[in-house]
Amino acid sequence: MSRETVSYQLADTDTALDIAKLLAGVGKVETASERSFKLSYYDTFDWRLFDAGKALCVSQHEDQSDIQVESLNADEILASMPGRLKTGFADDFGSGRIRDMVEELIDVRRLMARLDLHALRTAMAVRDKEGKALFRLNLESIEAAKPGSRARKALGVRLVLEPIRGYAKAAEKAMALLDDSYQRKTEDRAPFLKGLDLIKVTPGDYSSKLKLHLEPHMTAQQASHLVHLTLLDTIERNEEGTAANIDAEFLHDFRVAIRRTRSALSQLDKGVLPPKVIAKAKDDFKWIGQQTNDMRDLDVYLLDFPKIQGSISESYRDYLTPFKDYLVSKQGKAHAQVQRLIGSARYRKILNDWRHYLTEGHQKSSRGEDAELPVKELADSRIWKAYRKVMKEGGAIDEDSPAEMLHDLRITCKKLRYLLEFFQSLYPAGEIGKLIKALKSFQNVLGEFQDTEVQSNAILQLGRDMAEAKKAPVETQMAMGMVADSILQKQGGARRAFHVRFDAFSTDEVKDSFKKLFKSRG
Amino acid sequence: MKVISIYNMKGGVGKTATAVNLSYQAAQSGLRTLIWDLDPQGATSFYFRVKPKVKGGGKKIVKGKSDLDDLIKGTDYTNLDLLPADFSYRDLDLRFADEKDSRLKKLITPLKKEYDLIVFDCPPSISELSQQIFRASDMLIVPMLPTTLSIRTLDQIRLFLKEEKIKGLKLRTFFSMVDRRKKMHKDIIEEFAAKGKGHIEANIPYASAVEKMGIERAPVGDFAPRTAPALSYRELWREINKELD
Known part of the structure; x- marks a missing residue:
């Protein structure tokens, strides 16, 4: 059902009237009044939709709101349904195609606002004698903004031609005319990607996978520092989402990075970093990890709750509701504990000292016997x-x-x-x-x-x-x-x-x- | 992919209006929908402003010599495509008579990937074509007028399904063209709702907006979205969709 759209680069001065005149011979050109749309784009913290070549946007015009999944490669809408996001989790999509597309990608992660596009759109349709639309045109002038921000940056004006199935001839005729007057955008990147560029956000800038590139000629000490600095970045990048309890994966990634740090201290650093440094860091990161144990355990129970309920006979499942309530209230307390941790002076000092040691402090300290290996x-x-x-x-x-x-x-x-x-x-x-x-x-x-x-x-x-x-x-x-x-x-x-x-x-x-x-x- | 048929052997019960408006509601809710106008009169095609003409006609379709994909037309609405009517469909009965009972079902199989829902708008008759349609469908939706005669045809449909040994087909009824001012309508609806198995409670009122479809040549949800019939069709679709899952 998808149709390949074609888009043209226009100047700021080009109007719908110019287009209508140009295409008058193809059919009756009908021009609707200009409408303003706000397109709010969402993705998970680790860009799962982007990684799959997709984008999800909520398109709003007056009180009408639609959720759309777009393909980033072809700049087309893959699925759409009326509605808006309530929580940002997969449950928001009810059942249907959008859920099928999105749920397996985002899993337990929450969709977060990434970009706002403000579009002024003039919708045009070219019709035959019966009044049947043969193809559609959208004249769009788009501006990009950070979510919720008022500062907008212009993305340009474009004309998008959407063919309608079974009416290819008319669309081809129009394209031939448009090609004579306007520049066709052959490698048009989706407005989402261009907008991210303008607000200086790099999609894919976070992944929960460990992305480390070591060179064989590096010394053991250099490698150890790089490993630790990468892990430290991951810890810090997950602080905000953990403190705000956006989804359970923030804490999970945070803890994995802590655990990897501790594992590196005992597996990799022996003989490479001074024993005293290792011993202190081990204690520090153990302490940080411990503060987060309760919250993670409770997160797991809550994420698994549907499974837990499913493990017993249906007639008993409702009796578990007080259990769930109890877990939710305990999770709230455990989350408060983690918030206190992240806000604490001790925690901040551990991380700052560690970064300082890894970047420059080590020069003044002694080395392990294997440091130059x-x-x-x-x-x-x-x-x-x-x-x-x-x-x-x-x-x-x-x-x-x-x-x-x-x-x-x-x-x-x-x-x-x-x-x-x-x-x-x-x-x-x-x-x-x-x-x-x-x-x-x-x-x-x-x-x-x-x-x-x-x-x-x-x-x-x-x-x-x-x-x-x-x-x-x-x-x-x-x-x-x-x-x-x-x-x-x-x-x-x-x-x-x-x-x-x-x-x-x-x-x-x-x-x-x-x-x-x-x-x-x- | 689910397949539903809008059918009644009796004409003039609001069958085409139902097919057009339900398809529109389904498409609006996000389902990729195809409506196949099987009635040679081509009223559905007319409502969507599409010429009631199919290259090669019904003969080539039944023989499997036409690729349905090439015959489909996009309507003016998102997610909604149409397979137009053709005057040659008047012979579809004869064409299908030479084929296996599951011929139509087989013909639409390749469309599974592309559509979430197929809606058949069926001609008002009971024939070889009807049984092909029933075998290809998951649900048979029968619009009825709140009159004794209209309800009687339901028994005949049930009998036909039994005689043709068509199983696994959900039969659903609802009342259309309901005039709330008529006491007889009210009585019949109340009585039927109490005992009618598989009856959907959403009624479609008799309203000028539905009649205007012929002038506007569009689903009521498009040109009169806040009117009673538009809201009723939406409610009707919601109930049908629930039962399709």
């Missing part, structure tokens, strides 16, 4: 060591091993995973990518095993807390018991899956790849 050498040996540890711990686990052994293995795997990710750019992308993927699927089972245990215990504890606070009717407690049980049921499955996945990770092929990439030949 080429980073590739360091990476080889650290990854190889961590990999051997994973294999040793994993190989020792049998059917009867205590749960602690699986928990320890999970942590060792995480360390290996972070090392692989830190040093990824030093190795052929395809080969290291395969290993990360293999490790990831193995980690998933370990994660599930751990989560089932922690979560079922946590639900029992939450039940006790609620009872003490007199917020849990008996039916709610019973329903929560069912939830805890259904979670525990999954644990056996995860344990069985462990052996299958570990075998898959222990194949000669994976072993040989690790050897080839990381084992030193010396």
